[in-house]
Amino acid sequence: MSAPAIPVPAAVEARAPGEVRRGGWIIRITVAVIVVLWLVPTLGVLITSFRPEDLVVSSGWWTALAHPFRAAEWTLENYSAALDAAGFGNAFMNSLAVAIPSTVIPITIAAFAAYAFSWMDFRGRYVMFVAVVGLLVVPLQMALIPILRLYADGATLFGLRIFPDLELNGTFLGVWLAHTGFGLPLATYLLRNYIGSLPSSIIESAKIDGADHFTIFWRLIIPLSVPALAAFAIFQFLWVWNDLLVAYVFLGGSRQNQVLTMALRNLLGGRGEDWQVLTAAAFISMSLPLVVFFSLQRYFVRGLTAGAVKG
């Protein structure tokens, strides 16, 4: 993407050449204020997860801040209750087994499609792409029953079997495909936007060098798209990791197949008022996505494409 030529106004203030104006105090304060606002709700949850039950139901969590050093204010029993949840280890593995392929497969498929929508010319590409994006609006719940039926029995039209009877309900493969299907519109949308904004000069020079689309895609576009791929990987992983409904419908809720969200949800029982345990469970469940976020977010660096333009 080459920035359009922008007419720059005449000098408003004298500035030493080459000086890069980085964060001043105003910026730091603004950032800090927004961060604090965002953090306060989560802080409430964090504090609640460390408080004993009788305190949680009888006083607001901010009162704990008034006496932070009183031992009776804090406890680890919520975390141990959550971790002791029946089948926690198995549920964790199940969640991983669902989340990792459900992240990687859609990215792969979407990257190919996004490249085609951006840089290949074929009939109906606009309509097809807009249709793909339009599918973002399909509510998940409307798709569950038809797909589950498809998984269990296949489909026939006028007596001719057009979809085989695969018995995919209750299998991991079924969940991966479902997550792929539900995640493709957003993936394609995001990746197409990014890939389409890469400098056309790169593609052109590669074509001149004789590369075909596949090679361009594999050797050039993918490395350049790492920030977008990383961004989408984070979102998809998060969404799948925190998802309850899709896993429950397609994988089932039996003890063996439960994912982590299900196991933690069942901790509550039918009561929904055990806030201290739920907050602990929420934090435990949050830990892995955060690790993923931290490790992938170093791909968000400036200059990935700048180098490509020069190189």
Place this chain on the structure above:
Amino acid sequence: MTTSTNPGQSGPGVLAEPPPAAGRAVGVFLLRLLSALAIPVVAFAVLWATFDYLRDENANRAIVVVVALVVGVGGVFFLYWGMNRVVAYLPERLREGVRPYIFVGPALVILSVFLVYPVINTILISFKDAQSQSYVGLENFRFVFTDHDMLVSIRNTAGWIIIVPLFSVTIGLAFATLADRLRRGEAVAKSLIFLPMAISFAGASITWRLIYSFRPPGFGSNIGLLNGIMIGSGQDPIAWLQQQPWNNFLLMVIMIWMQTGFAMVVLSAAIKAIPLEIIEAARIDGASEMQVFRKIIVPSILPTVVVVTTYMVINALKVFDIVFIMGNAESDGTVVIAERMIDWFFVGLNYGRGAAIAVVLFVAIVPVMIWNIRQFREQELTR
């Protein structure tokens, strides 16, 4: 336990050029095409055998993950590679015509099965009665536009799709720009804004109950943050989520809180894609920060802003969980379209009405799509 094996080059013995006679040309071409299809079909069969293993409920989960990654990802990639090879066997003039379909093919197939088919199914159901036994024409749609709760939900949803994207994108963009300029702590700051996205929905609902919670007098002290502030400043606690119509805004705050991280991350990546030299050049030439922002950054990331805004609008259109879980939406006046859809489909057991409401959602997306098409066309022209 099979792992991915290379099915070998079972392609046909190929001639470099098609034979001259037209009739035979078509015949040989078809033959070649069919036998060349053997690659993906065999690959599919191998994948199938592996996936059969993966369907075994008792398999060790760790191995399942590894096999899934190897075969799933590797297999998917191999599928593309194989199809690309097939395309290479095609005559010159068809090659580049078919290749794009190779790239988009799997995506289109999967979307057709998982999204297009349910959409068609839903549209069909919307013309049927409550138990999907017989056709009732436009009856359900008449209900959608005359029922009191439906009209309230349309009004509320309109509010959602305007307010939530507006705030999320604005705050996300502002934050991405500001954080970009921090010397240190950028990663931490962005992570903290991103944090709400990592909290599962159950966790988020708990979080905000702890803020909006209300207890009538006599039932213990109030543990919600807002009421704590009210009491601390000498006022009576309020049942926040029951105050109409302000409770709608309180719920929107939850979504803004959760979604701004997404906007920020995507816009941040786009901002970082702007070559530093351009910005520095502008600064050297004396442009103020505001001017840099308005005249360089925003135009460069405009396509991304369109993408993020579109996504936010669609999400706001589809919002359901937040409204469903915070009390009785009908009595509180917080109904939204998607919540009505779920309510009629799963709680009221009236499949026809639920589907009709879903169709309304599908149609509501059209203006957004038109806007997107315009943006793409413009972007491609200036590329």
Place this chain on the structure above:
Amino acid sequence: MRRFRLVVLPAVLLFVAAACAGDGDDGGGGDGGLENTGNVNVLSSGDPGEAEAYNAIIDDLINSQTDYVAEIEASGEAEQQFQIRAQAGTLDVYLLPQPGTVAQLARSGNLSSLEDMGFDIAELEALFGEYFVSLGEVDGQHYGLPTNINLKSMVWYPKDDFDAAGYEVPATWDEMLALSDQIVADGGTPWCVGIESEAATGWPATDWIEDIMLRTAGLEVYTQWYKHEIPFNDPAVLTAAQTFGDVMFHEGYVLGGPENIPALAFGEAPLPLFDDPPGCWLHRQASFIPAFFPKGVKDGVDYDWFPLPPIDQEGTLFAGELAVVGTGGNRPEVKDFLDRFMGEEVQCAFGGEPASSRISPNINVGADCYVNEILADSAAVLTEALANGTGGFDASDLMPAAVGTGSFWTGMVDYMRDGPNSIKGILDEIEASWPTE
């Protein structure tokens, strides 16, 4: 155009190839004559913690002796999950707490009838009573198997403080109102009422009105009410609703005031009973509510219950579960499991499980099976009510979903918020929302 055909042809071939491969693998499992898969999945909306205990019993008494494995899967999402599985055809068994929806589900073809599965209806009626079995009857076929029952007409009170204050358990409705007046005169507040329950907000108030309806109009009119043989805004219903309002809106009767009733979670409502001095003295709620009491309070010491007193006649409100079987569940092992599940041995074992909150509808299960005192007493009351014909099933659970889990609930919330004069209009609205068949 040729390019288009070029794409479609390989796609169709691919699908055909996959279809052939798929069918080959499966070895032709058709739809009729479903075979034993070795697994029975029982979906339940109950408490997952309890389900753990039940599964242990099932492992012990059933799984160890059969060639299949049965498991109770309990979760908060079960109701939605049940809908999805039933319509997709992948449901085995669901313990349905709202028998009113059986009709709608049966008519949409998503359930297997008990007759199809080979159950003898006469035998079932002998085991559970005709009334209960008839709740699952649709167009001459039966679709529901009674599996659980619980008592709703209970008023909980803080026994130690109650006795110390010299109050007496009322035997009639008027005595109960007199007791309330006395409590007010002594400076206290008699009633705690809370109906908030997320999307289900309003249901405890429907229980109140149903309880009153049984006592003012009698079981026959009550039955006409939920079968819609009388309209929802019939004078009998209005009377019951106004009687409810008389208690709720009476000055000083309800802690926190009636307008706050919809904002108070039902699980938090009984807590002031255990304050010192009690914030309130009477709480009308079903038999599962002790699970929400503070830890450490002892039944019979700190709290006790008395049956909701009669008004014009006696009445006993109860609720329960019907096990329904999906179209995919018509298999021999499912029937075998259900036979054992509803039998005395398993049901009595459930009663002997301390964590259990289930009462068996099987009349051969004696009250001595129950380890929990409250369950034992409730079981005694229930059996008597069923025998005397004064027991009525929770009406909102028997009405079509659009009313029973929809307009009736929201109507109650509106009633509490808008005050006693709004009830006529609310009943009219609910009547208008009743789905036309």
